[in-house]
Amino acid sequence: MSDYIIETAGLTKEFKGFTAVNAVDLRIRRGTIHALIGPNGAGKTTCFNLITKFLEPTRGTIRYNGRDITRAKPADIARLGMVRSFQISATFPHLTLLENVRVALQRPLGTSFHFWRPESSLRALDERAMALLDEVGLTAYATLPAVELSYGRKRALEIATTLALDPEMLLLDEPTSGMGHEDIGRVAALIRRVAANRTVLMVEHNLSVVSDLSDTITVLARGEILAEGTYAQVSKNPDVVDAYMGTGHA
Known part of the structure; x- marks a missing residue:
């Protein structure tokens, strides 16, 4: 190769x-x-x-x-395996961070639009969704609606939903x-982290x-x-x- x-x-x-x-x-x-x-x-x-x-x-x-x-x-x-962040990273503002990432995880499974399924049937995705939130430093905000995030953290959530495709x-x-200075530092550190592999x-x-x-x-x-x-x-x-x-x- x-x-x-x-x-x-x-x-x-x-x-x-x-x-x-x-x-x-x-x-x-x-x-x-x-x-x-x-x-x-x-x-x-x-x-x-x-x-x-x-x-x-x-x-x-x-x-x-x-x-x-x-x-x-x-x-x-x-x-x-080549994914542009905004291809799939439009977040749902009134869903929680966990729910946003879980929706993104459904895409490779071909169940993206199965919103009518009982929530319990999607719980199998929670562990991977939480791992992705942890990877971008958002574990503490998992139950927060996306609309309440700062701009920098919204970008981190977008990256998490992109990583759901395992690019x-x-x-x-x-x-x-x-972004302001604090958010720039946070997102730059995130990019370095997700670029490791x-x-x-x-x-x-x-x-x-x-x-x-x-x-x-x-x-x-x-x-x-x-x-x-x-x-x-x-x-x-x-x-x-x-x-x-x-x-x-x-």
Whole structure:
């Protein structure tokens, strides 16, 4: 098996003559945290949407575990073990945390919509649901309605529901966006914890989170890869500095 879980070749996306992503060759090493960063308009969200199959590429290929997924659907890649957090993580605000995770656990069983079943028939899922809540640090809140959670803890609950699919690869889009300092620290620690036995790809604006968590960072600018390496390497790259601070920021 290849060291790389995701490999793209010549990945390109054009919108009516505008090239948002241009010939991107990206390789994500198995078992690492890989961050995709760049100034506004760099193409990172488009690239992320291509990899997670929410957009179809104009040209190029995407391989996951050596398998060509260029024309696959989001549900197909989720079944293969590559899950984007919001694919299944829309929480039910008036269900408890335990109930939210239990609903997510029903998906692989094909019983997602069996809400009419007696609650007692779903109790078999409670042990696994509690284990997932423990994994994201939410055990103490298991009986609390999701609507009562802070923003950061809601994101942790979303990650717990995503982990219910037992993904090999977890894709996170701006996981700390809109959070205060305390919640950022809590979610960053959670990402590190859940990455212990899986691969994580994240798009993230917060460079302190990126520097703390990432094994590898790919910097995009104007739809192309500008630099790649560790945070120490890319932060000293003059092209990266210019892209963030100079004329390339526009």
